[in-house]
Amino acid sequence: MIPVSYYLALSAILFTTGMFGVLIRRNALVVFMSIELMLNAANLSLVAFSRLYQTFHGQIFVFFIMAVAAAEVAVGLALIVTIFRSKQSIDLDQMNSLKG
Amino acid sequence: MTLELFLFFTLALIALVTAGGMVFSKSAVYAALNLVTNFLSVAILYLLLDAPFIALAQVTVYAGAIMVLFLFVIMLLGVETLRAEFDWKKIWLQAVLALALLVEGFVMLFQRMGQAANLPFNTASVLTNPSEMAKVLFTDYLLPFELTSILLLVAMIGAIVLTKQVKKRSL
Amino acid sequence: MENTAGLFFYLVPLIVFAPLAGMLINMFLGPKLGEKGVGLVASLASGTAFLTAVLQAISLGQHPEGAVVRLADWIHIGQLAVDWAFRVDTLSVTMMLVVSGVGTLIHIYAIGYMHEDVRFKNDLPRYPRFFVFLNFFIIAMLTLVSGNSYMMLFVGWEGVGLASFLLIGFWYDMDTLGRPSLANANAAKKAFITNRVGDFGFLMAAFMMFWKFGSTDFDLVFAKVAEVAAHEPWVILWITIFFLVGVAGKSAQIPLYIWLPDAMAGPTPVSALIHAATMVTAGVYLITRSYPIYSLSHDAQYIVATVGAVTGLFAATIAVGQYDLKKVLAYSTISQLGFMVAGVGMGAYVAGMFHLMTHAFFKALLFLSAGSVILGMERGHHHLPHGDHHEVFDPGDMRNMGGLRKTMPVTFWLYIIGTLALMGLPPFAGFFSKDEILLDASLHFPHVYWILTAAAFLTAFYMGRQIWMVFFGEARHAAAAHAEESPLVMTAPLMVLAALSIFGGFLNFPGLHQFGGWLAHTLGEVETPEFSLVVAGVSTLLALAAIGLSWWLYGRNPLQVGQIDPLKKPLGLLFTGMENKWFVDEGYQLVVIQPYKALAKFLAQTVDWDFWHEWFHDSVIAKGFVGFTRFLADPIDLGLIDRVSYWLSDLVSASSAALGKLQNGFVRSYALSIVVGVVAILGYLLLNAK
Missing domain, CATH: 1.20.5 (Single alpha-helices involved in coiled-coils or other helix-helix interfaces)
Known part of the structure; x- marks a missing residue:
């Protein structure tokens, strides 16, 4: 049998990759995708723990995360569309209106 | 090497390669396709972990709905690529940080968890039956489930409101 | 009926509250009531007080031990507890009767007097104020005599001082003839400040009393006085000396008498009421009230008696050299107060109080008659042809008078009665009271007797001089020739006082001593020396001799206009001293x-x-x-x-x-810093947390 640590290690690598993507990409859509990848990595470790401890709670948590992710994607993409309409760009380095 | 182990490593390899492909691909469309592949491989890993419901939900929600949405937006905006996306010489700090985080995670995983990390899964699993999961979901987690519906509704309305074009008034 | 008689004691607060009501009514409604209304209210207020005093006397007839009527708390601080309480005993009721009785008569007299006075001075609105002040004086004086502690007594003591100040300075902005002048205001200030010196003595005594006796209540103090006297005699001596300072201030004794002659600047009813009959006797009352303290110190008695006697003679010599009608009476008052102080100082409390009472009668009579004379002079002056009005004319100067017995007959006879009483001729009131003091002096303090006898001789002389100068001879000024008699409202009270001056002496007729018995309820058993024909005969003969001498000097050859005093030649420098009050003021x-x-x-x-x-x-x-x-x-x-x-x-x-710079608005740099934080925290936890 596969030890749980294999899954967790995979989850960690995927998470770090997603994070690295968030940090280096300027395209808002790709950044968004990287965030999804990070969520997915977290889901993987939750399911692995669920399997380890033989309980449904982990899976149910993943289920809720998926629902929230769906909502987040819907709103996030809507925001990107709106920003694009006003700025004609989705380059994050051109968006610094938050600067104090 | 058992079949299961072989399967895991194959899927893990696919997942890692597609993840890296997504992060480093210049085109947003390629990134999206890489991500879909990644999600699918993870879905199969869920099956390996005795979570058929989650695996199917992964396929339908992530690989299906969410990624289609991404592709729609990419096409709608026509922003497949960006000029000078990133410079390899300027991302050493990010790389160091990512590496540090990974090392920390591994230290935690293999040093702190100790024995638990190496626990083998039980062979006999009670998790494979989705109807059992449904019982838990609709009893213990009924209220969060219902609230999720409200959340989705709000997200939908929000998305509509945000993307709605403000029409110029004409006399 | 004994019980009902005793009930009158509970009416005693009325003696203060009735004049208070009168004062308040006149204060707020005075200008609307008119002169008659104001006078009526004030007189009724004073009369009610007199009636209350009479009721107290009736109750005392049944219950001679008296009563203490507590009205309210006043001061309660630590050990010091002073109540507002009224003390009803034979001594205080005697004073109440004199004060409110004489006071009421003077109120009535003042209705007529002030009616004319405000017209001569052309200031009608000031009429009600006079009666407000007069009622205020009655309040304060009755508080003084009815208080049950030295503190309450001091309240009245200060109150009468204030009333005196206000009334002396009643015409604070003009002189006798209504010309602008500050003389009256200065006289008021002099009186007030001199009294302040005396009040200092009173306060020192009261403080010592509280220090050594722990209370200022009469009963509590007197209960402890023998004990304190046995252990600390100096305390008694100092208390009595300090009280004597207070008495010298209030009762015009040497060396603080100087304010009283100047106090005659006030309207004549004031001079009569405050500066002759009542207020100035407060000191005599104080010593009598404090008899348990004075009786324990022979030194104190000696000092007090000597001060009184010397004052009596000294003031009498000054009176001889005065020309102002009221000034003569003022020095006479000082002299008579000396008699009283000497009397109570010797321990002859009954004699002193008796003289206080008779003196109140005849001195009030004399002052009021003098006021009548002065008003008569002013009336005469008023009727003169117009040109004469601007000359300097003093209606009180005896050198301007003469022959007034023809123009003012009623006043003349009243004045004669008062004079005979003051001279001490039998059977007038002054004879009995003065004789008692002289009798006591001859038994205990011979030097006081000799001084007082000399003073009595001078008294008769200067009164005789006054009578001859004022009422006999020819008018030395046109005003005197045209003088007019006063109305009935002024002469009627004088007649009452005259009756009292004639018959008041029988209150303590030698051998019967009703008055002494009455006061004995309060003062304990008092010594009643046998009537001495020698003492009485000597003083009567001396008085007659003085009258004869005054006739020889002033009656035989009436003074002419511009003529210097006939005494000037024989006495020389001595008379200059008398004339100028021995230069004491200087x-x-x-x-x-x-x-x-x-x-x-x-x-x-x-x-x-x-x-x-x-x-x-x-x-x-x-x-x-x-x-x-x-x-x-x-x-x-x-x-x-x-x-x-x-x-x-x-x-x-x-x-x-x-x-x-960190806040650059770029979301990726924010994400980077989050990651830095995550890495750092995670690293910290891994390194440190076990």
């Missing part, structure tokens, strides 16, 4: 007032201004302060505090500029 001016002014000037100019303001404030405080502030400002504030705060502000602005 002496005070030289010994007390001028050094005081010099001291005040020294303190004000040299000490306060030159030293304190100019030098100390400018040099020490101001310059020191400036130096200190410069030190604080330059090295400390600019050098240290400012530099530190500038450094801090530079630090803050530099660090904020540096930190501001």
